[in-house]
Amino acid sequence: MKTSLTIAGSDSSGGAGIQADLKTFSALGTYGMSVITAVTAQNTRGVLSVQDISPNIIEDQLDAIFTDIKVDSVKIGMLSTVETIKVVAKKLKEYNAPYIVLDPVMISKSGYDLLHPEAVEALKEELLPLASVVTPNVPEACKLTGAEIKTIEEMEDAARLLIKEGPSAILMKGGHLEEEPTDVLFNGEMFTHFYGKRIQTKNTHGTGCTLSAAISAGLARGLALEDAVKQAKEYITGAIKNSLNIGSGHGPTHHFYDLYEKAGVYKEERV
Numbered sequence: 001m002k003t004s005l006t007i008a009g010s011d012s013s014g015g016a017g018i019q020a021d022l023k024t025f026s027a028l029g030t031y032g033m034s035v036i037t038a039v040t041a042q043n044t045r046g047v048l049s050v051q052d053i054s055p056n057i058i059e060d061q062l063d064a065i066f067t068d069i070k071v072d073s074v075k076i077g078m079l080s081t082v083e084t085i086k087v088v089a090k091k092l093k094e095y096n097a098p099y100i101v102l103d104p105v106m107i108s109k110s111g112y113d114l115l116h117p118e119a120v121e122a123l124k125e126e127l128l129p130l131a132s133v134v135t136p137n138v139p140e141a142c143k144l145t146g147a148e149i150k151t152i153e154e155m156e157d158a159a160r161l162l163i164k165e166g167p168s169a170i171l172m173k174g175g176h177l178e179e180e181p182t183d184v185l186f187n188g189e190m191f192t193h194f195y196g197k198r199i200q201t202k203n204t205h206g207t208g209c210t211l212s213a214a215i216s217a218g219l220a221r222g223l224a225l226e227d228a229v230k231q232a233k234e235y236i237t238g239a240i241k242n243s244l245n246i247g248s249g250h251g252p253t254h255h256f257y258d259l260y261e262k263a264g265v266y267k268e269e270r271v
């Protein structure tokens with residue numbers, strides 16, 4: 001069985017972060033492992049408080065996994081601090097980690113700073129060059145490039161700027177645009193658009209985490225990047241369609257095997 005590692009924050013309400021990633025890995029047929037960077041006290045309404053995990057323990061978690069188990073793909077989510085970014089980058093380089101999907105998590109849907117604003121530069125310098133693909137939403141892409149993004153053309157322009165920072169590819173997510181949620185993939189040479197239809201629901205907690213974990217699982221299972229993104233887009237669309245009306249704020253997306261089975265890949269590849 002292929003393995004996927006998530007390096008991210010814990011979400012006590014189970015909709016985003018480590019919990020969303022592990023559910024996604026399970027549903028998409030990889031064995032999930034985790035390095036916890038921060039513990040958030042969080043629900044569908046917002047983030048109450050955050051405890052950042054000390055860099056030593058983050059380093060130990062990474063050593064524990066990489067010295068014992070073959071890692072087939074990595075997904076990076078919430079990192080909080082400059083120190084966390086540095087230790088994660090150091091260890092991923094040391095272990096020559098494969099297929100790194102970097103979700104540059106900055107602000108939660110509820111408006112909480114999950115990445116300290118002064119750590120944006122460290123994220124750019126230390127982690128963008130290691131990423132097989134980086135998956136910013138539109139506000140994150142604006143922060144990373146300084147560009148203003150309101151249209152698909154402007155998403156493409158920003159992707160051209162961002163690829164210069166060193167990642168192998170960019171998947172810019174269009175969920176925050178006013179139009180339909182189209183995601184734009186740029187591999188440095190060509191663009192691929194992944195079209196979606198907006199599902200009318202407030203229950204979109206953890207959509208970005210789920211999408212990036214799904215891409216990571218696809219890469220671990222040997223899919224080419226375009227195919228991993230296609231499958232991940234199908235998976236997140238199904239997970240939003242089936243999202244759960246739990247709590248009084250933004251409820252979580254729902255994870256189950258059928259979402260993948262419907263995409264027509266699960267049965268064929270899991271023999």
Ligand SMILES: Nc1ncnc2c1ncn2[C@@H]1O[C@H](COP(=O)(O)OP(=O)(O)OP(=O)(O)O)[C@@H](O)[C@H]1O
Pocket residue numbers: 016108109136137138173174175176181182183196197198199200201204205206207208209210211233236237240
């Ligand atoms: N209402 C919706 N209907 C259909 N697809 C959506 C909707 N909202 C977001 N998406 C899709 O979900 C994925 C995540 O996109 P989004 O832009 O919401 O990321 P994000 O802001 O990083 O998510 P998060 O809220 O977890 O931080 C993308 O593929 C996007 O196109």
Ligand SMILES: Cc1ncc(COP(=O)(O)O)c(N)n1
Pocket residue numbers: 008009010011016017018040042077078105107108109110114204205206207208209
């Ligand atoms: C631990 C953790 N990681 C990521 C998110 C982003 O998800 P969202 O934007 O849906 O709040 C989050 N809320 N919590």
